[in-house]
Amino acid sequence: MKRMTTLSGAALLTAALAALTGCVETAGTTVTTDHMTGSSLxxxxxxxxxxxxxxxxxxxDEVNGLKRVHxxxxxxxxxxxxxxxxxAWFDANGMEVDAATKTYRNLILEGRDTVTVTGLANSPACVTSKLRVRDLEAAD
Structure with a gap:
């Protein structure tokens, strides 16, 4: 009976740890820029x-007819x-343009440092960009 209690306690502890591990916040910061109006959110x-x-x-700005954001x-x-x-880049209808080619990139930001990330649209139809930032540990 004592062995059964120990096994059920271990199973309960494992389930609790698995549930806590699943509670990592993976959402991040998103910066949306409308290149037609110049507004940012x-x-x-x-x-x-x-x-x-x-x-x-x-x-x-624009480079060879393609929009670029800094x-x-x-x-x-x-x-x-x-x-x-x-x-990510979006057209006038709000549809993401070529989502399959845009993967997340690593960014190391030193303490109190400033960095500029740049993205170039891959189509002249792109009118809005969206920067998504997430914690590297939460993404794994």
Missing amino acids: VMEDSTRLRDQIQMLKVNY ITLQSSKHRRLRLNYRI
């Missing part, structure tokens, strides 16, 4: 990332941050 879905990085400015991020922490980011 910051959505911070992760409370942890909201306290770690800030969006300082958004600039955009988004400057700043770390508000004194330690190194390991992040993933992805810049």
